[in-house]
Amino acid sequence: xxxxxxxxxxxxxxxxxxxxxxxxxxxxxxxxxxxxxxxxxxxxxxxxxxxxxxxxxxxxxxxxxxxxxxxxxxxxxxxxxxxxxxxxxxxxxxxxxxxxxxxxxxxxxxxxxxxxxxxxxxxxxxxxxxxxxxxxxxxxxxxxxxxxxxxxxxxxxxxxxxxxxxxxxxxxxxxxxxxxxxxxxxxxxxxxxxxxxxxxxxxxxxxxxxxxxxxxxxxxxxxxxxxxxxxxxxxxxxxxxxxxxxxxxxxxxxxxxxxxxxxxxxxxxxxxxxxxxxxxxxxxxxxxxxxxxxxxxxxxxxxxxxxxxxxxxx
Amino acid sequence: xxxxxxxxxxxxxxxxxxxxxxxxxxxxxxxxxxxxxxxxxxxxxxxxxxxxxxxxxxxxxxxxxxxxxxxxxxxxxxxxxxxxxxxxxxxxxxxxxxxxxxxxxxxxxxxxxxxxxxxxxxxxxxxxxxxxxxxxxxxxxxxxxxxxxxxxxxxxxxxxxxxxxxxxxxxxxxxxxxxxxxxxxxxxxxxxxxxxxxxxxxxxxxxxxxxxxxxxxxxxxxxxxxxxxxxxxxxxxxxxxxxxxxxxxxxxxxxxxxxxxxxxxxxxxxxxxxxxxxxxxxxxxxxxxxxx
Numbered sequence: 001x002x003x004x005x006x007x008x009x010x011x012x013x014x015x016x017x018x019x020x021x022x023x024x025x026x027x028x029x030x031x032x033x034x035x036x037x038x039x040x041x042x043x044x045x046x047x048x049x050x051x052x053x054x055x056x057x058x059x060x061x062x063x064x065x066x067x068x069x070x071x072x073x074x075x076x077x078x079x080x081x082x083x084x085x086x087x088x089x090x091x092x093x094x095x096x097x098x099x100x101x102x103x104x105x106x107x108x109x110x111x112x113x114x115x116x117x118x119x120x121x122x123x124x125x126x127x128x129x130x131x132x133x134x135x136x137x138x139x140x141x142x143x144x145x146x147x148x149x150x151x152x153x154x155x156x157x158x159x160x161x162x163x164x165x166x167x168x169x170x171x172x173x174x175x176x177x178x179x180x181x182x183x184x185x186x187x188x189x190x191x192x193x194x195x196x197x198x199x200x201x202x203x204x205x206x207x208x209x210x211x212x213x214x215x216x217x218x219x220x221x222x223x224x225x226x227x228x229x230x231x232x233x234x235x236x237x238x239x240x241x242x243x244x245x246x247x248x249x250x251x252x253x254x255x256x257x258x259x260x261x262x263x264x265x266x267x268x269x270x271x272x273x274x275x276x277x278x279x280x281x282x283x284x285x286x287x288x289x290x291x292x293x294x295x296x297x298x299x300x301x302x303x304x305x306x307x308x309x310x311x312x313x314x
Numbered sequence: 315x316x317x318x319x320x321x322x323x324x325x326x327x328x329x330x331x332x333x334x335x336x337x338x339x340x341x342x343x344x345x346x347x348x349x350x351x352x353x354x355x356x357x358x359x360x361x362x363x364x365x366x367x368x369x370x371x372x373x374x375x376x377x378x379x380x381x382x383x384x385x386x387x388x389x390x391x392x393x394x395x396x397x398x399x400x401x402x403x404x405x406x407x408x409x410x411x412x413x414x415x416x417x418x419x420x421x422x423x424x425x426x427x428x429x430x431x432x433x434x435x436x437x438x439x440x441x442x443x444x445x446x447x448x449x450x451x452x453x454x455x456x457x458x459x460x461x462x463x464x465x466x467x468x469x470x471x472x473x474x475x476x477x478x479x480x481x482x483x484x485x486x487x488x489x490x491x492x493x494x495x496x497x498x499x500x501x502x503x504x505x506x507x508x509x510x511x512x513x514x515x516x517x518x519x520x521x522x523x524x525x526x527x528x529x530x531x532x533x534x535x536x537x538x539x540x541x542x543x544x545x546x547x548x549x550x551x552x553x554x555x556x557x558x559x560x561x562x563x564x565x566x567x568x569x570x571x572x573x574x575x576x577x578x579x580x581x582x583x584x585x586x587x588x589x590x591x592x593x594x595x596x597x598x599x600x601x602x603x604x605x606x
């Protein structure tokens with residue numbers, strides 16, 4: 001019958017319109033952002049800094065700026081520092097967060113109070129954290145005071161002014177700030193574990209450690225990957241705390257990629273160099289993210305299956 | 315060792331470990347609250363003053379009632395406008411969050427029910443959000459100064475909408491996914507239009523989820539620092555930026571005032587966070603991990 005066919009056709013076009021109208025805001029935002037990427041390409045290939053006249057009259061220099069960035073030793077160091085910072089803080093966050101989650105996933109009295117307190121750092125404004133720790137960590141400050149009192153000797157750690165210590169301080173700060181992130185993810189993962197397997201294994205006489213290693217860990221794999229990868233990517237981009245606390249100093253000890261990028265552009269006004277540098281960082285980050293996507297997509301499938309199995313099982 | 319002693323030892327270990335971390339988390343929080351009540355001479359005192367013998371509200375007063383005579387000479391004019399910063403922060407984060415959550419929910423609905431973007435594509439878009447925002451900061455600031463959006467509330471709000479949209483989409487999607495599709499089919503059979511189905515069937519069912527998403531995004535926009543630092547100059551100051559301005563020319567950082575303002579900024583976030591503590595994990599893991 002022609003009429004049903006027409007109705008169906010109408011319905012289908014109605015759905016198409018509906019779909020596109022849901023997508024419009026998204027495309028508008030992409031359109032809004034498009035010039036940003038064009039500008040980035042432009043500035044990478046043209047030499048411009050704010051001391052020159054208008055930006056659209058800048059000289060075309062081809063790959064010169066890229067070459068300059070690639071041979072810039074400070075840039076190399078910033079990459080190394082970022083990697084050290086991100087890996088160390090991710091490892092720290094994960095170990096502490098997972099440990100806490102393991103201690104907490106079976107409810108006990110006062111569970112809720114601990115939970116609320118443990119998520120506090122994550123809810124605090126990063127800049128506030130930076131300034132709080134500045135108040136805590138100066139040489140004649142409360143942290144050294146407490147450590148001296150606890151250990152009975154005079155502790156005089158130079159938290160902020162010594163290059164190596166400053167890096168450690170920044171890493172510890174990141175761990176303090178973002179342990180809640182791994183904690184809540186691991187806690188949720190642990191409480192989603194199927195109880196029956198546990199019981200079965202215990203009846204068969206498996207030790208606690210063996211249950212943990214051979215049942216829990218494999219099941220938790222997707223959650224672990226998720227927590228570690230997301231945390232690592234976030235840590236690479238960490239800026240507010242490092243900047244507000246140390247501005248890349250002492251010397252250039254805490255100059256991570258974001259900090260160095262910021263300084264190049266807004267302190268030295270080398271716009272082109274900043275653009276080229278961000279371009280390079282962006283490409284590397286895209287590669288990293290692409291591989292992260294591959295891993296996570298795979299793990300996410302496992303995770304969804306686990307939730308589904310749990311829902312149908314109950 | 316008998317089973318019982320083992321158990322007791324484990325409990326002892328558990329509470330020591332939890333207690334240690336509790337102190338590590340609580341001490342800085344305590345310190346900033348304590349500092350906000352300290353009079354000037356106790357900020358840098360040695361040995362450190364753990365709780366002021368003469369607590370004072372002066373810090374709060376001088377932060378929020380814009381001008382004090384004692385500090386007028388040392389402090390810059392710009393630090394005397396926390397109310398403007400508060401107003402800007404409120405407008406920017408509320409407006410940006412509302413728009414983000416509105417469009418985010420619609421997009422999430424489309425993805426969940428009509429597959430307007432495949433899951434893989436959605437996931438890719440999300441992960442590209444994980445590229446540090448600083449890599450686009452340079453062109454954005456130039457772009458903004460050319461189209462007149464730099465140092466405006468609108469400009470900052472737009473950036474926040476873009477950066478938080480992925481979070482909103484994924485978080486609401488995880489809530490919408492939980493609504494059985496049969497309900498919509500029933501609504502369609504009863505003759506409800508698609509928009510009406512969203513507004514009157516789906517939305518009421520996921521309302522608490524949408525509210526949780528709203529509050530979660532509010533936390534993100536309220537505490538954002540980098541973009542606010544880059545895209546504002548003098549007119550628009552948000553609270554995190556305002557916080558950095560408490561530097562006296564002669565006396566270093568004005569810790570007490572800074573602490574007072576910091577406490578004010580943080581309290582709303584802590585309250586919100588505790589309200590949605592069950593959903594936080596969903597937000598931060600983009601709806602991939604759920605808590606039950």
